[in-house]
Amino acid sequence: MAKTHPYIPNSDESAIRQMLSEIGLQSIAELFEDIPAAIRSKADLPVPSKMTELETRRHVEGLLAKNLSTRDVLSFLGAGVWSHHVPAAIDAIITRGEFLTSYTPYQPEISQGMLQAMFEYQSLICELTGMDYANSSLYDWSTALGEAARMAARVTGRYEFLFPKFIHPERLATLRTFCDPVDIKLVEVTQDKRSGSVDVSDLKNKLSSRTAGFYLEYPSFLGFVEQAVDEIEAAVHQVGSLFVAGCEPISLGALKPPSDFNTDIVVGEGQPLGSHMNYGGPLLGIFACRGETLLRQMPGRIIGKTTTQDGKRDAYCMALQTREQHIRREKATSNICTNEALLALAASMYLSLLGPKGMSEVCSAILDRTRYAIDSLRKLPGVVAPAFDAFHFMEFTVNFDKTGKKVSEINDGLLKAGIQGGLDLSSYFPELGQAALYCFTEVHTHRDIDMLADKLRMILEA
Amino acid sequence: MAKTHPYIPNSDESAIRQMLSEIGLQSIAELFEDIPAAIRSKADLPVPSKMTELETRRHVEGLLAKNLSTRDVLSFLGAGVWSHHVPAAIDAIITRGEFLTSYTPYQPEISQGMLQAMFEYQSLICELTGMDYANSSLYDWSTALGEAARMAARVTGRYEFLFPKFIHPERLATLRTFCDPVDIKLVEVTQDKRSGSVDVSDLKNKLSSRTAGFYLEYPSFLGFVEQAVDEIEAAVHQVGSLFVAGCEPISLGALKPPSDFNTDIVVGEGQPLGSHMNYGGPLLGIFACRGETLLRQMPGRIIGKTTTQDGKRDAYCMALQTREQHIRREKATSNICTNEALLALAASMYLSLLGPKGMSEVCSAILDRTRYAIDSLRKLPGVVAPAFDAFHFMEFTVNFDKTGKKVSEINDGLLKAGIQGGLDLSSYFPELGQAALYCFTEVHTHRDIDMLADKLRMILEA
Amino acid sequence: MVFAQARWDEPLIIQLSRVGKIGFHESHSYDRTVLDLIPSRLRRKQPPSLPEVSEIEVVRHYTRLSQQNFGVDLGIYPLGSCTMKYNPKICDAIAASHKIQELHPYQDERTAQGILQILYEASDFLTKIVGMDKITLQPAAGAHGEYTGVLLMRAYHLDRGEKSRDEVIVPDSAHGTNPASAAMAGYKVVEVPSNSEGCVDKEALKSAVGPRTVGLMITNPNTLGIFERDILEIAKIVHDAGGLLYYDGANLNAIMGKAKPGDMGFDIVHINLHKTFATPHGGGGPGAGPVGVTRRLADYLPVPIVEFDGSKYYLDYNRSKSIGKVRAFHGSAAVVLRAYVYMLLHGKEGLQTVSEVAVLNANYMAQKLRKIKGFSLPFGEGAPRKHEFVLSASLLAKETGVSALQVGKRLLDFGVHPPTIYFPMIVEEAMMTEPTETVSKQELDKMIQAFERISEEAYAKSDQPATSPHATTVTRIDEARANRPKTMQLTWRSTNPTS
Amino acid sequence: MVFAQARWDEPLIIQLSRVGKIGFHESHSYDRTVLDLIPSRLRRKQPPSLPEVSEIEVVRHYTRLSQQNFGVDLGIYPLGSCTMKYNPKICDAIAASHKIQELHPYQDERTAQGILQILYEASDFLTKIVGMDKITLQPAAGAHGEYTGVLLMRAYHLDRGEKSRDEVIVPDSAHGTNPASAAMAGYKVVEVPSNSEGCVDKEALKSAVGPRTVGLMITNPNTLGIFERDILEIAKIVHDAGGLLYYDGANLNAIMGKAKPGDMGFDIVHINLHKTFATPHGGGGPGAGPVGVTRRLADYLPVPIVEFDGSKYYLDYNRSKSIGKVRAFHGSAAVVLRAYVYMLLHGKEGLQTVSEVAVLNANYMAQKLRKIKGFSLPFGEGAPRKHEFVLSASLLAKETGVSALQVGKRLLDFGVHPPTIYFPMIVEEAMMTEPTETVSKQELDKMIQAFERISEEAYAKSDQPATSPHATTVTRIDEARANRPKTMQLTWRSTNPTS
Numbered sequence A, B: 001m002a003k004t005h006p007y008i009p010n011s012d013e014s015a016i017r018q019m020l021s022e023i024g025l026q027s028i029a030e031l032f033e034d035i036p037a038a039i040r041s042k043a044d045l046p047v048p049s050k051m052t053e054l055e056t057r058r059h060v061e062g063l064l065a066k067n068l069s070t071r072d073v074l075s076f077l078g079a080g081v082w083s084h085h086v087p088a089a090i091d092a093i094i095t096r097g098e099f100l101t102s103y104t105p106y107q108p109e110i111s112q113g114m115l116q117a118m119f120e121y122q123s124l125i126c127e128l129t130g131m132d133y134a135n136s137s138l139y140d141w142s143t144a145l146g147e148a149a150r151m152a153a154r155v156t157g158r159y160e161f162l163f164p165k166f167i168h169p170e171r172l173a174t175l176r177t178f179c180d181p182v183d184i185k186l187v188e189v190t191q192d193k194r195s196g197s198v199d200v201s202d203l204k205n206k207l208s209s210r211t212a213g214f215y216l217e218y219p220s221f222l223g224f225v226e227q228a229v230d231e232i233e234a235a236v237h238q239v240g241s242l243f244v245a246g247c248e249p250i251s252l253g254a255l256k257p258p259s260d261f262n263t264d265i266v267v268g269e270g271q272p273l274g275s276h277m278n279y280g281g282p283l284l285g286i287f288a289c290r291g292e293t294l295l296r297q298m299p300g301r302i303i304g305k306t307t308t309q310d311g312k313r314d315a316y317c318m319a320l321q322t323r324e325q326h327i328r329r330e331k332a333t334s335n336i337c338t339n340e341a342l343l344a345l346a347a348s349m350y351l352s353l354l355g356p357k358g359m360s361e362v363c364s365a366i367l368d369r370t371r372y373a374i375d376s377l378r379k380l381p382g383v384v385a386p387a388f389d390a391f392h393f394m395e396f397t398v399n400f401d402k403t404g405k406k407v408s409e410i411n412d413g414l415l416k417a418g419i420q421g422g423l424d425l426s427s428y429f430p431e432l433g434q435a436a437l438y439c440f441t442e443v444h445t446h447r448d449i450d451m452l453a454d455k456l457r458m459i460l461e462a
Numbered sequence C, D: 001m002v003f004a005q006a007r008w009d010e011p012l013i014i015q016l017s018r019v020g021k022i023g024f025h026e027s028h029s030y031d032r033t034v035l036d037l038i039p040s041r042l043r044r045k046q047p048p049s050l051p052e053v054s055e056i057e058v059v060r061h062y063t064r065l066s067q068q069n070f071g072v073d074l075g076i077y078p079l080g081s082c083t084m085k086y087n088p089k090i091c092d093a094i095a096a097s098h099k100i101q102e103l104h105p106y107q108d109e110r111t112a113q114g115i116l117q118i119l120y121e122a123s124d125f126l127t128k129i130v131g132m133d134k135i136t137l138q139p140a141a142g143a144h145g146e147y148t149g150v151l152l153m154r155a156y157h158l159d160r161g162e163k164s165r166d167e168v169i170v171p172d173s174a175h176g177t178n179p180a181s182a183a184m185a186g187y188k189v190v191e192v193p194s195n196s197e198g199c200v201d202k203e204a205l206k207s208a209v210g211p212r213t214v215g216l217m218i219t220n221p222n223t224l225g226i227f228e229r230d231i232l233e234i235a236k237i238v239h240d241a242g243g244l245l246y247y248d249g250a251n252l253n254a255i256m257g258k259a260k261p262g263d264m265g266f267d268i269v270h271i272n273l274h275k276t277f278a279t280p281h282g283g284g285g286p287g288a289g290p291v292g293v294t295r296r297l298a299d300y301l302p303v304p305i306v307e308f309d310g311s312k313y314y315l316d317y318n319r320s321k322s323i324g325k326v327r328a329f330h331g332s333a334a335v336v337l338r339a340y341v342y343m344l345l346h347g348k349e350g351l352q353t354v355s356e357v358a359v360l361n362a363n364y365m366a367q368k369l370r371k372i373k374g375f376s377l378p379f380g381e382g383a384p385r386k387h388e389f390v391l392s393a394s395l396l397a398k399e400t401g402v403s404a405l406q407v408g409k410r411l412l413d414f415g416v417h418p419p420t421i422y423f424p425m426i427v428e429e430a431m432m433t434e435p436t437e438t439v440s441k442q443e444l445d446k447m448i449q450a451f452e453r454i455s456e457e458a459y460a461k462s463d464q465p466a467t468s469p470h471a472t473t474v475t476r477i478d479e480a481r482a483n484r485p486k487t488m489q490l491t492w493r494s495t496n497p498t499s
């Protein structure tokens, strides 16, 4: 009885006895006798005893209650994971057992649902980015960037990869762990402290026949949007290296798609497309490229459209598996196996529900809030918003140097008033002074922003 | 554009124009011209303008946040709707679109899923109650009781229906609205003020050849369990009237099933079987009976097992529809059409997940809490718990007369301490004095009960 | 069109049972000898023969069964009179909060101000949409609302001392619940015929009303989907005879923002929230059937009514003329909540668009279908319908032997749900069709194509319609067997569950 | 056995598009001219060609597609090495709370103490289960954990100045991710053969190790489901050569509470939370691949690590020897939460029962299947397996022409998912079968019967296996076509979506 378990149908004595006897055994212990005594565990696992479902729920919900979510406090954090409205239809569908409890569609005939959905995801990402091919997901933007740098090196046979100064620091850190071991050298390109623009002359100086690729975030980590993309792209392609863009996908509802800048590889974070923030994970790495040559070097799973063998019906299956680890092993384009399919499904639903008009709608809502927030915050004494003189989308840097207060103090004050302030940038980019990255999306109302401005004023005047 | 709507695919101008033109019309207005001008609405509906999904969610969740649920406060309310643990698997299944968005299975071939599930529900209710037949749901216990009284009258051709004094007051009120219009006379039978037992001599006095049936709650509304059921049943049947039992279904995991007492009709509330309390609705009316004669008079939908016409496979469809309103109209056994199928599905899952052992488990958990609570509360100065000298299941009456405090004051005090006290009975049954009905289920821990006792002590000593 | 419904050959849950399996956690936290406290004469000796299965088996069983069931989320479901529309997922998502699920009806009103405000505002919106003065949210469904409504009529007449009124008039096209509800209240049912336009025959009505008239129950647009133009006259006939006019709200989806029952002279209106206001039908229920009334009937409404005193919301039980209670507690709050969310999402513009497009879709389809060989649209081929229409397959039946039933069964093969068949009874081989506003033109066209194909099959003497359905989980079912005393099986106890 | 998977003939979502339809609400609350603020050279001129569809169409489309997909919730899914077990629904229910979904990774730690405590305790439990000292929860999947693990080996060797080590050893039965991960870190992969018992050939290992050895990556039980008895000796060989021992945790489901990788001499262990600890596989992901290490490797773990200072939980970034970051933020918190719930629900007894019954089920099935004509259990017919076993259909293929692939396809017709086929490569016509502990004996027996029937069909020269599957949404797929440059279609842009 002690063992019988609601999730383990054969865990009662009678089932165990019967099954053992059918295969000529006396006890389960016999099945573990091949484990040498020296390493066979003597004691129970040092974890707690089982709890009932009710006890577990009460316990875990008790712990979770200690968290304050964006429904409890007003939050203006973005910086790589963003608060958006997730249409309710998405969660209703992705929790369906058929999707939720399936795996990589190794048997396509019985897995057409997910295969078609992933084919649609790839197609939707290509529509959004303008690229030719997309894979069916990587882990997150940062690992997608790591893969992109490696792919650029594979394709070009070159081993320098350039990035702009104001890159997301965690993405840069991840890029390092993907590049260092294979000796891809990372080179920083200056960005103008006033406008944020890439210093094109510095870029040109650093571009060479050793350059595998240059990476640009669009919009940038700090929310400003590079204007000289054409010029940058020309310089990059001039030396025969690849142009890699990192995109926040919502912005592409209103901003030129990377394909318009002859981008070779696009990476990005798909979380804003219908997935929750979940304290930072799971996330959805977007990866797309142009042209067949790059396609063959693309990491990750790709789904193709085909027909049944009798040619009568459309069907879907995995394609180009020879790039993947389960076939190509150490020569694979990546080691990825489990990916982020369920989040890709959510993204497909999001893009379908919104469509072209909805994407434009959410972009205009974001721009409306961005503009309103800039107008509100710049009026505060000593506050510079945005700190960069450029067009911003959704996020911008607020500088507090002239207020004589540190971001950490200000954020403490805000938190007491039920507001989570912007990300403190002072340790990431000390040259920006006491600056914070604020994010405004369609989830914020003008009243929310007024409330932020009011509280900030109180703190700054205190 | 103003009209285009995300839930209405043909609401954009172009679709409307095309469809109108295909059927030779100019405008939608033409389709409403047959409504006389005098009654055609001139002004907009006096309701608010549409909100986005995000605005709606924020607004409604803001309102809901004002409620305190049993996850926010410790609650000891029962009295017809009870707090139980709902296994997570249930909500995962009943929200599946195929079940959730289907309707009465008028086309059985394409509705086998729900039909089989309802057949299983009927079977499970019969296993639990010991009865022969069950329908596939009525609205709630109270309307099931109303239907039972009417059915008893139909079957017996008699027009008096007897009920015990300490019946749930809202059930009695509902019984009245079901009986009054068809001149079924309701007669109250005394219950002993000390033990709660039905006063059998009073019952016998009131039973006669005019009696259609006698109704007994088992366990009673006040939590005590009638011991003399056999005697009562004999007396009722003696005069040729029907014995109707009202059951809280969880208790039947440990208490004798009503069939053991030759019950003719069983009614009850199915909410505790896997449905949430939802502020009192929707609920699930259980209705079961014994024997074919009664079956033919049963209200509500019944699902039967059959085969395909070629005899090759088992199949399910509606049975005995000639009892129902859509066939029999004014001669139907009831007017019920829309019922509570989804809650019946939840009940099936609940009974299947728990099984015989689980039902016994939850009953023993409840008895454990009931006993612990009685032991804890009776120690409090001036408190009598339970107020009836009988065996109690899950609920019992606590009398505060000797404390000199009113239930309403006590409950106010408890609420300030984050506890919702038992139901104030003083207006329902003044003869019980300052009494409250407390409920204890598996969701309560001994610590919860200690907390209740502590706070009560503080209030009573204040 | 390739369609096949899933087939899992799924046994009964009891057939998955094996002694020893469990689907719940046993707790370590107390001692089970408490069961011995139960007096022996009350103690259950044999545990109920419920299945012994593990959680995975329950989940698999019902997941498989669900795939064998058709719902609005899978395709067009134009069951006339049932308004099988798509329900926005956000309604369900909001209703999944513990802030509604885990509220107790008897909890202190101070801890339920949120839900009370929602009930209050929903009452207000609904009242205004139907043009009534006061509403009860309690009835659990339309039929329950009807019964409540008839009780209100009864209370009204009795209160005025008019005890001899005992006849409720219904048109011959009325839904079965109307006469059944009237009968439940002890009233006689008097049927009035429809005229050649499918509307209430005023002359017949005039001769039916009189001092025994309790009231008239009708729906407008009526079950044929035709608006009763003479409704004001009808109202006058009934009112002049001292009767009341009851509006069956099943067809409200046709007229929101276009016309209000209150303006038509109705005294009592029920609203099927599950039809017009987005509670998914749940395989048969739950729903809700609020009943709105004009001022003169307001005092009779069941208790409690949600009220607002300017600072807080409360439940008013203190209504001396109330008919009492028609169910326990205060109604299906979780259903009303969904309707409230639905109304906010649509707003005044959206609700009107609902009716406009529901009517457009119905007329589009009616005009296309009536031109298909074998089908006709009785009671005014060209006259506009509202949200639904009743097609007749009588010509098809006569000419080819393919009945409305067979058309319906054959439609299943196309992965769509057929209309309501053989109702209302005044149309031969009736196919009562209500596409609703949530169906796209593409889906309508597909359904129309399916009708065309079936007509072709019928005239080509194909045996497809007669042998259909083929694509569903099971082929044509033997319904007679389920009803014959010798073969009837209404629980697995009356069968051999292990066979 | 009657099984048919649903067929909806569902077009691509873009084919449901029609200009004008929308699936979202337009807001009234602001003015859209803000779009004009975008500098013209940045402004998108053509909106993306996304579908224009309404919510109901999206819901129907994906509901239908879902019915065309097989998952654990529908039936047995014994994909070897993937541990396709049932995941208790309560894990998902808890993870649906806004108290996890709407947390931002950068929010003040004071407002995230609940999730931090959960991450901390989950770290603790997992570390103890595998017998390691310290853990990172960050990797997003097993393969990501492997890469992290290889980077840890690299950091360790570099820290000790051992720059010349550049060879990672893997057995020939290793999963593809092992060599791929090693290669990603710039290492050469050296394969060692299996011996006749299916285990690592110690002599071959001895000659493979040396001063260039970074480490050995293995899983135990190995991919054949056989426990490497000589693991301590293997560890010694590797350690003596200065290498490290890496445990691929994909097979952890076999040994919980029975043996710990830490006790076997492993230095690094990854754990696939989605395999052993109940995150549903989501059609391919997400998962999580925490990596545990012994003390001597702890300093190299990626930042941040969740720590507790006696009064509060915090993220520790201050680790000077850390390899840095392998992804942004702190890992897949929502996945770890599910695993945490799973561990609490099972407890020490339950986790051990998981492994015991997983092993029992595998051996029961192995012993039954190997006796079916045409099948064999290479590498020790009688020797116990752990949680999985690799059947060979080579005799069947030779004698009847029915290959493992065809057996797999034919199994689909019975509504079950076949085992992993053609892996590991050291078994001919391999069928790698992992029933898991969440399968009932009845389901095992049904699967065994299906194998029996297929064997009979094969020997009876039925064409069923060769023409299968018949019962699935589509019949056998032309996979070659999807890969040939001329016919390859990887997005709908490369096809004619309206065809």
Ligand SMILES: Cc1ncc(COP(=O)(O)O)c(C=O)c1O
Binding pocket: B336, B337, B338, C080, C081, C082, C141, C142, C143, C144, C175, C177, C178, C219, C248, C250, C251, C272, C287, C289
């Ligand atoms: C015209 C009409 N009236 C009344 C009803 C009864 O409503 P309910 O099913 O909600 O009880 C229906 C339901 O189908 C109906 O169509």
Ligand SMILES: Cc1ncc(COP(=O)(O)O)c(C=O)c1O
Binding pocket: A336, A337, A338, D080, D081, D082, D141, D142, D143, D144, D175, D177, D178, D219, D248, D250, D251, D272, D287, D289
């Ligand atoms: C043995 C083995 N190792 C590693 C992996 C890779 O794990 P993941 O898919 O989580 O990246 C797998 C997954 O299938 C596996 O079976």
